[in-house]
Amino acid sequence: MTAQNSATLPNAIAVGASATGRRTRRPALGGTTLAAAGVVTFSLTFPGTAWGLESFGPWSLFGLRCLLAGLTAGAFLLALRVRVPDRAHWAGLVVVAGGVVVGFPLLTTLALQTSTTSHAAVVVGLLPLTTAVVSSLRTGARPSRRFWIAAVAGAVIVLGFTVAQSGGALSAGDAFLFAALLVCAAGYTEGGRLARLMPGWQVIAWALVLCLPIGVAGSALGLAYEPVELTGRGVAGLVWVAVGSSFLGLFVWYRGMAEIGAARASQLQLAQPLLTLLWSVLLLGEHLSPAAPVAACAVLVCIAVTQRPDGPKRGRTT
Known part of the structure; x- marks a missing residue:
């Protein structure tokens, strides 16, 4: 299958989904599963970064991360003989690269010099809501009122829990964390838009290749x-x-986002801070509050609400 034919898959899925109710569930379920797999992968990023900082300085870790990721992506693109994206896509790829490949990793790596992984999870607690807002502004999507109520409720639960875990105090790295929040939301939104025009894995692969010079330097x-x-x-x-x-x-994340939309996919990340806290206990020896199971159940309810279809209006508002 060529890259050009692969790029039509999201459109074909969308057409099939509008044909019958039975078809609608399969792509949605598949997209949700892929996006959820991405969330599990992302939840290990902060613990992985903390481990990496045991051997490397923050700038070395960031540069090597960009370099290795870019080389891996470039190898895949060469092996599969993927053609260069159309000129119209490059501006969006620059936004993805700047937000997801450079901005978020660098800013969170700098933040983790002074913040624990538990405290850094605060930025992820706000990321789903921020992504939904940025996506709505960028793409014109209009999720239902029920969606926004559940999204805000989930963000409040996650923020309350993670701030309580960190003692309720802001750290020196919070400026880096909040900046990471904004650039990552922009990168996710633009990547989700591009993943409807070209295969999702190629979106992140080309963004990583764009950052190879930054990785080398x-x-x-x-x-x-x-x-x-x-x-x-x-x-x-x-x-x-x-x-x-x-x-x-990011490969499975963007592919899932292309099927279910940036707003719905972003809400799955409400579970990410709780997963990160779990990994911080298992991998880093940090302590977890007994309130974690209660917060996890509340967040799962909010996620379930945001994943429900909006009904007939959805086709006109996304």
């Missing part, structure tokens, strides 16, 4: 000025954030 400068102490956990963390979070996770 960042790696060279970082390794020249920052100490390196290689450990098993440090190398594993680097490999995970470069290949797992930056490529594989």
